[in-house]
Amino acid sequence: MLEQLLGALLFLFGFQTGGSIRGESTSSAVASTSAKPFIPNNIVSLEAKFLEKQATAVSSWEAKRASFSASLQAIKDEKKKTLLETIQNRLAEINKNQTALLMRKLKRLNIGVEEMQKLAQAYEKEGKDLSAVTTSLSTANQAIADAISTVTVQAGKTYVISITSETNAKNDVGKVRSQLSSDLKKVRDAVANARKKVGEALKALKNATGKPVTIFIPIETTGNSQTPTVTPTP
Amino acid sequence: MIFIIPVIALALAIGGVFAYKLYSEGTRAKASETPKTIPSLQGVKGKPSVGYGTIKGPTIKVSPTPAQTDLETIINETDDAGETDLKEIETSAAQL
Numbered sequence: 439m440l441e442q443l444l445g446a447l448l449f450l451f452g453f454q455t456g457g458s459i460r461g462e463s464t465s466s467a468v469a470s471t472s473a474k475p476f477i478p479n480n481i482v483s484l485e486a487k488f489l490e491k492q493a494t495a496v497s498s499w500e501a502k503r504a505s506f507s508a509s510l511q512a513i514k515d516e517k518k519k520t521l522l523e524t525i526q527n528r529l530a531e532i533n534k535n536q537t538a539l540l541m542r543k544l545k546r547l548n549i550g551v552e553e554m555q556k557l558a559q560a561y562e563k564e565g566k567d568l569s570a571v572t573t574s575l576s577t578a579n580q581a582i583a584d585a586i587s588t589v590t591v592q593a594g595k596t597y598v599i600s601i602t603s604e605t606n607a608k609n610d611v612g613k614v615r616s617q618l619s620s621d622l623k624k625v626r627d628a629v630a631n632a633r634k635k636v637g638e639a640l641k642a643l644k645n646a647t648g649k650p651v652t653i654f655i656p657i658e659t660t661g662n663s664q665t666p667t668v669t670p671t672p
Numbered sequence: 673m674i675f676i677i678p679v680i681a682l683a684l685a686i687g688g689v690f691a692y693k694l695y696s697e698g699t700r701a702k703a704s705e706t707p708k709t710i711p712s713l714q715g716v717k718g719k720p721s722v723g724y725g726t727i728k729g730p731t732i733k734v735s736p737t738p739a740q741t742d743l744e745t746i747i748n749e750t751d752d753a754g755e756t757d758l759k760e761i762e763t764s765a766a767q768l
Contacts, residue, residue, distance in 0.1 A: 528764075619755070
């Protein structure tokens with residue numbers, strides 16, 4: 439009786455003993471060895487946050503526009519003024535385009551992880567041990583979430599040139615340009631890390647199944663009409 | 673000068689008459705080559721065609737195939753983090 443009670447308690451906490459709740463070694467009482475499936479990233483919600491940040495960046499720039507125009511008064515040459523305005527607009531454009539591009543890539547990687555998870559679950563039903571794959575996929579999923587978070591923060595940033603003097607305008611532009619470059623590199627590294635983790639998960643899946651795995655992902659994921667295709671089907 | 677203008681006008685008029693004659697003869701010759709009636713087909717059986725009509729059969733719906741990329745390709749992609757665009761800014765800033 440005491441042994442049965444102890445067995446039940448250990449089972450509840452995820453431990454295994456020689457006996458079961460019923461005091462005998464039945465398959466129903468043995469806990470599964472496979473890793474717990476992870477919760478995939480809610481890409482819709484994450485993308486909404488990203489778009490929100492993008493809109494914030496636009497309104498933030500609108501608010502700072504007056505200060506930029508004021509600092510532009512230090513420039514007497516009209517050609518230089520126009521050039522500075524163009525550069526200022528271009529900085530905002532580069533940040534917007536780059537973050538949007540990286541976000542699209544992360545969305546595709548996320549679809550890849552979701553498809554790999556589905557494939558792994560299908561193979562697991564066949565009795566194959568895919569716990570290593572699940573762990574890799576979970577790591578990749580987290581890396582994507584981290585990268586999306588970094589891209590979202592970057593999308594909300596604004597880069598405004600503060601002109602100190604006409605002679606120093608080139609350096610003033612250089613400072614903001616360097617800042618944007620450095621920030622974008624950080625985002626790129628986060629995306630590269632997510633890519634690496636997804637690659638490792640794909641490799642783990644290939645090794646575990648012993649079959650070549652090809653997952654096709656739609657280039658643009660708008661609506662449910664475009665569905666990824668996966669080979670092989672277990 | 674007074675004499676040259678009528679001479680040129682006369683030459684142009686003669687040239688025009690000749691050109692028209694050649695053109696009209698050419699079109700007349702072409703028209704004579706074209707048969708007036710379509711010769712009837714020899715040894716043909718069945719009713720003459722009345723057009724394509726309605727073709728019955730399975731309906732094939734054509735839908736645009738979405739462009740797809742292999743996951744492995746996406747994994748192996750590289751990003752320049754906007755370096756090309758930022759280089760342009762550097763070039764523009766050099767003019768300041």
